[in-house]
Amino acid sequence: MKLVKKHTMDKLEHYSTEQLIDYLEGRLDDSSSAELSQHLESGCMVCNDATTTYRRMLSAIETLHQKSPSYSAHKKVIQAYSDRYASKPKIRWQPYLRPAFISFTVLVLITFVFLFNLNPSVVYAGYLENVTGQVEMFNPTTGSWDSISTGQSVPVDATIRTLTESKATLKFPGGEQTILGSNSEVDLLRLTQTNGLWEITLELMNGQTENQTAQDTDSFSVRTQTGIAHSDNAHFVMKIFSDGSAETRVLEGQVEVRTQSQSKKIHSGETTIFPSPNSSNLLPDKNEDYFEFVPKPSTEGSETEEMTVTPTGTPKDNFKPTRTPTPRITPISSIPTNSSENSTNSDIDCSPGSSDGAGNSENASNSDKACK
Incomplete structure (x- = not known):
């Protein structure tokens, strides 16, 4: 420089x-x-x-620039510090706690995966078609009946009714349908889909319904106070009479009818009666088979003019019972036929219009002989 x-x-x-x-x-x-x-x-x-x-x-x-201490001096300082401030022992997992910890971790992972893949539940509903006359739906909020028309949805737990000279068709997403006759009332209890198959449960309080299953029907049930009719491939009619008894008529296919204690399958053209819960008839012996059906096939294609669909062409041999709770009811009574030589005629109502007598056109031939 x-x-x-x-x-x-x-x-x-x-x-x-x-x-x-x-x-x-x-x-x-x-x-x-x-x-x-x-x-x-x-x-x-x-x-x-x-x-x-x-x-x-x-x-x-x-x-001002101090030199670093020697290695020996550094070691002495560390040793003095360790002697004065003893280190705390490390906490280690006990061997018997490891399986519990692993199980808990796996459970948390499974729960997380389940919640992540959980889809929100889908709410299905039926809808009305071919509404004739006055049809109403019960409003639980106001406690009154509101008029409904064609195209209106009918959710689960809804109750609908038809008044005098009124009819309506209740259709479902799977292609099933129920036709309500005049002065009828039904409650839609269940409408779910599992693996592409539909489960439907109705409760008939009054009147008559004509029910048609579809190809994707897994379970179609109609409940009454006296019994249940169930099918996955049938065209059948349920009717409640003024005395509280109920009739199941199979137009095509197969239907299982059951009470709290008995169950029986009826086929096309056969009819069975659920006796009124107020009936005073004595119950038969538990070993006696008192399911009797009209052997003559029904000559009427439909109870209701509006029914236009045809039953599915894919028969289902394996019957799948419904998961609907069993009602508290009385057993199903038999319909006397000419083959029941030992049956008494005192229980048969031969008055016109009765389901047990000649008033039923389908059972006329058998009822005439029973009433003689």
């Missing part, structure tokens, strides 16, 4: 502080360092005093 500038003071040339410090720390080149040394030796009091002061400052600064 060359000396490029000097300060002039009292007509004498003096070196700057930077130049003097560089000289003391050896950062000047040889010629500059020799020139500054000659200047100090010439007796310049200002530069000599400054140089002495800067030298003492540099010496003091060097004493």
